[in-house]
Amino acid sequence: MPDVAARIHGAMASPNWSINTIAAIIKGDPGTTTYLLQVANSAMYAGVTPIREVERAISRIGMEDTRNLIMAHALRSMFVTRSQMLSALMGRTWKTSARLAALSAVLARQCPHMSPERALLAGLLQDIGVLPILIVLNRFQDQLTDEAQVLGAVDRYAAQVGQVLLMHWGFESDMVEVARSRGDWLRDPRPAPELADLVLLARLHDKFVEEEGNGLPRIDEVPAFAKFPLGGVLPDSSLEILHEERASVTDIMRTLGADE
Numbered sequence: 001m002p003d004v005a006a007r008i009h010g011a012m013a014s015p016n017w018s019i020n021t022i023a024a025i026i027k028g029d030p031g032t033t034t035y036l037l038q039v040a041n042s043a044m045y046a047g048v049t050p051i052r053e054v055e056r057a058i059s060r061i062g063m064e065d066t067r068n069l070i071m072a073h074a075l076r077s078m079f080v081t082r083s084q085m086l087s088a089l090m091g092r093t094w095k096t097s098a099r100l101a102a103l104s105a106v107l108a109r110q111c112p113h114m115s116p117e118r119a120l121l122a123g124l125l126q127d128i129g130v131l132p133i134l135i136v137l138n139r140f141q142d143q144l145t146d147e148a149q150v151l152g153a154v155d156r157y158a159a160q161v162g163q164v165l166l167m168h169w170g171f172e173s174d175m176v177e178v179a180r181s182r183g184d185w186l187r188d189p190r191p192a193p194e195l196a197d198l199v200l201l202a203r204l205h206d207k208f209v210e211e212e213g214n215g216l217p218r219i220d221e222v223p224a225f226a227k228f229p230l231g232g233v234l235p236d237s238s239l240e241i242l243h244e245e246r247a248s249v250t251d252i253m254r255t256l257g258a259d260e
Contacts (some may be wrong), residue, residue, distance in 0.1 A: 002074035004029045008067050009169070022063065023054040026070070034068065035073050035257075042255035043248070044105065054154065060067050061117075068121045071169075072097075075131055083141035086134055089150065093134075096206070097127045098258030102249040103202035103242055111243060114198060120252070122178045122199050125171075129162025129179060130154055143152055185216065188223035197224035201239070208238045 004047045007025045011017045026032050033054055040057035041050050051057050058066050076094050081087050104123035108114040133154055137144060144150060162179030181187050181196040185204060201224050207213045218242055220235040225233075233239040242249065 001151065002071070002077070004032050005067070005071045005074045008070060012063070019055055019058050019063070020117060022066070023058060023119065026054050026058075031077065032073065034072055036061070036070065039255055040068060043251050044117065044255060054203060064116050065121060065203035068125070068171075068175075072121070072124045072128075081134075081138045081141060083138065085144055085147055085150065086138055089147070089154075090131075090134055093127055093130045095253075095258045097124050098253045098256040099125070099206055099249070100126060100199060100202050101256060102252035104199050105252055106242060106245045106248050107202055107228070107230065107239075108200055108217060110230060111198070113196075114193070119198055122175060122195050123202060124256070125162075125166065125175060126178050126182050126199050126203070127158060127162070128165055129158040129160065129182070132161050132165060133157055133201065155183070157185070185222050192248065193224070193225070197227055200224050201228070201230070202242075205239045205242055208236050213237060 004025060008022055011021050011025060020242050026036060036054060036057050039045065039049060045060055047060060051060060061069070081090070101120045101123035105116040105120040108116040108119035137150060137153070159180055159182040162182065163176055166176045166179050177194070177196045178199050181200060182203075185200060185201070187196065200222070201219060204213075204216065204219050204222065207216060208219070213236075218233070219239060220237070221232045230239055230241055234240050234243065
């Protein structure tokens with residue numbers, strides 16, 4: 001676990017932790033401080049007045065969401081490689097994660113009992129298993145010549161690695177399930193809508209928009225679609241509501257540091 005995230009995680013395990021304790025840890029890292037204030041003042045969380053203090057940012061975002069956002073930010077920052085292939089793949093992975101986060105948050109606004117803030121975190125963390133895989137492959141960067149082979153390894157192991165990682169770090173079971181269900185389009189464990197269902201719909205929509213949907217089921221054919229009041233599906237099998245909310249998606253991505 002990255003240092004600043006590990007220190008927050010450890011502090012929150014103490015029965016005597018407080019917002020001031022967590023704020024002091026965050027303030028020790030200027031990059032994390034800037035990121036948290038940027039998120040707190042974004043359209044996703046913004047209130048009437050802008051926030052300039054870390055303590056107020058934590059209060060606005062919430063402690064659990066603050067911890068998880070910092071985790072995602074720290075993980076993105078820690079990956080360094082000389083490999084152009086792995087660097088490009090990491091960049092694409094982060095952009096996809098940011099887009100999934102934005103799409104999931106916008107979808108959650110349409111759904112009763114779904115938190116847009118939690119949906120944003122879920123979208124951001126579904127690909128968390130990609131990073132450890134890239135870190136391992138980075139040890140062999142001089143031998144890597146076939147991007148398709150690297151992508152094959154990512155697709156094969158990312159869901160399992162993400163599930164184990166989030167369990168090890170003590171994330172809630174619904175967030176662990178989001179990572180585990182990566183690409184499991186036909187999952188249908190129960191009739192009630194779940195966070196994993198929402199992120200899967202966002203991911204499937206994204207694949208059709210990015211023209212990567214060959215061989216995948218239509219959105220209105222997956223069990224998750226029937227669980228949410230999301231309106232119509234366009235001829236390309238993407239969600240009409242997300243085309244209408246493009247500006248919101250772009251704004252959230254910009255907040256996360258991944259402009260379209």
